[in-house]
Amino acid sequence: MRSHFIHPGAALLLAPLLAFLGLAYGIPFLGVVKWSFTLPELGLGQYGTLLTDPLVQSVFVRTFRICALVTLASVTAAYVIAYVWVRGTTGQRLAAEYCILVPFWISVLTRAFGWVALLSNQGLINTWLRAIGILDEPLMLVRNEFGVIVGMAHFLIPFAVFPIASAMRNLDERVLLAARGMGGGRARIFWSVFVPMTMPGIIGAALIVFVFALGFFVTPSILGGGRSVMVAELVYLRIFQSPDWGLGAAISITLVVIVGLLSTALYRYLRPAQMVG
Amino acid sequence: MRGYRPGPVALFVALLVAVFLLMPLLAVVPVSFTPSRMLSMPTGALSLRHYRTLIEDPRWLDSILFSLRVGIFSSTLATLFALAFSLGIWMFRPRFAAVLVGFVLLPMIVPPVVSAITLYFLLTTLSGLGSAVGYDTWPGVVLAHTVVIVPFAVVLILVSLAQVDRRIDLAARGLGASTWERATKIIIPNIKFGIATAWLLSFVLSWEEIGITLFITSVNAITLPRLMWMGLRDNIDPAIAAISVILILITVTVLTVRIVYRWARGLA
Numbered sequence: 001m002r003s004h005f006i007h008p009g010a011a012l013l014l015a016p017l018l019a020f021l022g023l024a025y026g027i028p029f030l031g032v033v034k035w036s037f038t039l040p041e042l043g044l045g046q047y048g049t050l051l052t053d054p055l056v057q058s059v060f061v062r063t064f065r066i067c068a069l070v071t072l073a074s075v076t077a078a079y080v081i082a083y084v085w086v087r088g089t090t091g092q093r094l095a096a097e098y099c100i101l102v103p104f105w106i107s108v109l110t111r112a113f114g115w116v117a118l119l120s121n122q123g124l125i126n127t128w129l130r131a132i133g134i135l136d137e138p139l140m141l142v143r144n145e146f147g148v149i150v151g152m153a154h155f156l157i158p159f160a161v162f163p164i165a166s167a168m169r170n171l172d173e174r175v176l177l178a179a180r181g182m183g184g185g186r187a188r189i190f191w192s193v194f195v196p197m198t199m200p201g202i203i204g205a206a207l208i209v210f211v212f213a214l215g216f217f218v219t220p221s222i223l224g225g226g227r228s229v230m231v232a233e234l235v236y237l238r239i240f241q242s243p244d245w246g247l248g249a250a251i252s253i254t255l256v257v258i259v260g261l262l263s264t265a266l267y268r269y270l271r272p273a274q275m276v277g
Numbered sequence: 278m279r280g281y282r283p284g285p286v287a288l289f290v291a292l293l294v295a296v297f298l299l300m301p302l303l304a305v306v307p308v309s310f311t312p313s314r315m316l317s318m319p320t321g322a323l324s325l326r327h328y329r330t331l332i333e334d335p336r337w338l339d340s341i342l343f344s345l346r347v348g349i350f351s352s353t354l355a356t357l358f359a360l361a362f363s364l365g366i367w368m369f370r371p372r373f374a375a376v377l378v379g380f381v382l383l384p385m386i387v388p389p390v391v392s393a394i395t396l397y398f399l400l401t402t403l404s405g406l407g408s409a410v411g412y413d414t415w416p417g418v419v420l421a422h423t424v425v426i427v428p429f430a431v432v433l434i435l436v437s438l439a440q441v442d443r444r445i446d447l448a449a450r451g452l453g454a455s456t457w458e459r460a461t462k463i464i465i466p467n468i469k470f471g472i473a474t475a476w477l478l479s480f481v482l483s484w485e486e487i488g489i490t491l492f493i494t495s496v497n498a499i500t501l502p503r504l505m506w507m508g509l510r511d512n513i514d515p516a517i518a519a520i521s522v523i524l525i526l527i528t529v530t531v532l533t534v535r536i537v538y539r540w541a542r543g544l545a
Contacts, residue, residue, distance in 0.1 A: 007371070009365075009368070009369065009456040010365050010368070010369035010371050012365075013362065013364050013365030013368070013369075014361075014362055014365040014366070014371065014377065016358055016361055016362070017359065017361065017362040017381055017431075018362070018377065018380070020423075021380070021383075021424065021427070024396075024399060024424050025392075025395060025399075025424050027399075028399035028402070029391075029395045029398075031395075031398045031399075031402070032391075032394055032395050032398050035398070077294045077297065080287060080290045080291045081291050081294045081295065081298075083283055083287055083291070084283050084287065084288065084291040087281060087282060087283055088282065088288075089282065092283070092288070094536070094540060095295070096291065096295070097536060098536065099294075099295040099298045099299060100298070101532055101536070102298075102302065102528065102532055103298050103299070103302065105528045105531075106302060106528050107484075107487075107502060107524065108485070109487055109505045109506060109509065110305070110505075110521040110524055111302070112509070113301075113305060113509060113518070114300075114301025114302055114303075114305050114521070115301045115304075116509070117301070117304040117305050117308045118300060118301055118304045120513075123304075124307070154298065154301065157294070157298065173281075186284055189281075211388075214388060215387075215388020215389050215390050215391065217390050217393075217488050217491075218488055218506075221510075222509055222510070231390075232388065232488075235390050235393075235394060236390070236393075239394065239492065248394060249394065252388075252391045252394050252395075253391075255388050255390070255391055256387060256388070256391050259386070259388055263386060
């Protein structure tokens with residue numbers, strides 16, 4: 001079958017999707033690249049704005065800060081729940097699986113709304129805290145960075161669980177036995193054997209979460225309430241509110257470059273097979 | 278070494294994480310039964326008015342039907358594209374297979390907002406050509422959803438193809454089966470569950486899609502998430518709590534059936 005450069009049957013099967021994505025995705029992407037260099041006038045002006053405009057820069061800085069905090073929170077939480085999912089008793093594993101999969105399958109909007117219902121000024125948490133008498137004034141829990149970080153971490157924990165759990169499952173049991181045989185206590189085994197040996201899973205999860213978080217749009221705009229705009233929302237605002245398509249396009253292209261670099265790092269670091277399992 | 282179990286500290290922290298994961302899903306339940314017209318907390322009085330709104334206000338029903346139509350079309354298209362492509366990769370193992378797969382997976386890796394602006398470019402251009410497939414039309418939404426869900430269908434079908442024993446296909450080929458016969462009589466029957474899963478996942482992804490849909494619709498093509506978004510952004514409409522509770526219930530039911538089935542089979 002390898003004698004043809006491209007077998008006619010193969011061409012017939014491969015062509016529809018390649019042609020579809022080429023026409024519906026590849027060429028329009030080049031159109032967006034063109035926008036970034038031509039709107040409103042030909043040149044590198046929009047990229048210059050990206051590098052000099054304090055507003056755009058503050059949005060990038062905020063995005064990186066939020067993404068870093070979200071990554072830290074999600075990976076930590078995911079590690080703990082993955083640990084119980086992989087190493088727990090049957091009942092614990094079932095419960096952990098449930099807690100991971102149920103939110104995973106529920107839409108981003110429903111989840112964002114759930115956080116609004118919990119965190120807003122008239123939300124459940126503020127209502128309870130005032131009913132008990134702990135608070136007089138409602139705590140500002142949402143429509144700020146705190147709300148954004150909580151909502152995004154909630155969305156991204158399941159995505160961090162899968163690579164971590166996979167690394168935990170691939171861990172050779174005999175290593176743990178050996179550690180115990182040499183007199184290691186449970187905390188010692190956990191910190192000096194278990195965590196270092198699952199480090200590829202941790203780093204893979206961190207990169208996945210960070211890359212996902214960079215392009216996040218829905219959760220920040222609902223829970224940030226327009227006060228803590230992230231890069232993706234800035235693109236939306238440039239396209240629909242201020243019509244400034246050139247800047248929106250230039251920001252998008254910059255985002256692709258950043259994500260491309262991070263994905264290359266991810267690919268080099270982890271064998272792709274580990275990601276699926 | 279099943280003896281190496283999580284200790285009390287790990288279990289306690291995991292419990293906190295579990296509460297954190299489930300809390301926002303539970304929080305919408307009391308809100309959905311409040312009688313107030315604005316988002317408010319339960320004060321004791323229960324009401325089904327927000328559930329009634331879902332039935333009485335035609336916008337909700339329209340958007341559900343719209344989402345169903347878009348989901349069925351786009352997941353069917355995506356599954357067919359993905360099936361043909363994956364069969365091509367598996368049966369012929371073409372040169373540069375990794376590059377080809379990498380290319381079709383791009384919409385999954387590229388940040389959604391970049392896909393959104395790309396599809397916005399596509400659909401506004403098509404609208405400018407006077408095409409029926411354009412900005413704020415249902416075929417436009419189908420086109421855009423197909424682009425972003427097709428990589429997921431490809432991944433699932435490639436994974437199920439990887440589990441097919443190549444010797445069956447070799448035997449069929451040795452007995453003189455044509456490419457068409459090998460595909461339809463040997464390979465597809467062996468991956469039919471994978472294909473069904475790919476269709477279902479594609480449908481769910483289209484049904485929930487909002488990040489791209491926001492960029493390519495405005496007033497005519499309103500999917501259910503788009504309507505929820507409008508209610509969330511403008512004034513927080515408690516009918517969203519009611520629809521959220523229904524969506525959560527459906528998800529929980531399907532997942533419970535699946536998890537129980539898998540565990541029962543795994544432990545039997």
